[in-house]
Amino acid sequence: MPNEEMGSRAIPQPPDVATGTVILSVAGFLSLVAVAMIALFFYLKVGAPTALRQPTQHDFPKPALQTSPKEDLARVEFEQRTGLSGYAWIDRSKGLARIPIDEAMRIVAAKGDHAYDALEPSTTPSDPAKPEGVRP
Known part of the structure; x- marks a missing residue:
């Protein structure tokens, strides 16, 4: 309903959202993802040293059929x-x-x-x- 139709009625109560808790939860999740990515990077570096290297390009010879x-x-x-x-x-x-x-x-x-x-x-x-x- 538009504000003109509401007349003298009171504006509904705003929801009680703990903004600090939401921001803290998001920051914690993002830091958990960052730590997991860093741990995975070091695990791959030690466990499979060639996994992070660029593969070498092997050019196939052109067919000499015709x-x-x-x-x-x-x-x-x-x-x-x-x-x-x-x-x-x-x-x-x-x-x-x-x-x-x-x-x-x-x-x-x-x-x-x-x-x-x-x-x-x-x-x-x-x-x-x-x-x-x-x-x-």
């Missing part, structure tokens, strides 16, 4: 491009060959709806130098 990443990437991309744009045997005994990706896409597009039908197995290879399933 010394020139740009050249490695260029080499891998070149190998992939040559693999996708050239002719090569995968397994000559089975008649499996690799053809350029553009040629393979043209062959699949030319087959239309039957592009992914199963291949008919041939009984004898007509030309051992020419892989099966690859048409000129």
Whole structure:
């Protein structure tokens, strides 16, 4: 309630707090903490002399897995491009060959709806130098 509403009533009695006792209690607690910290410091100094030292820094060696990443990437991309744009045997005994990706896409597009039908197995290879399933 604001003071205007109280009118002629008496102000409530202030609480009886022993300020000296509170200050003495806080000072005693803080000195107990300080003494405990000093005792712990000396205990660590005597019992574990290396506990308060700064640890030495050990730098790890840099990994030498890839010394020139740009050249490695260029080499891998070149190998992939040559693999996708050239002719090569995968397994000559089975008649499996690799053809350029553009040629393979043209062959699949030319087959239309039957592009992914199963291949008919041939009984004898007509030309051992020419892989099966690859048409000129």
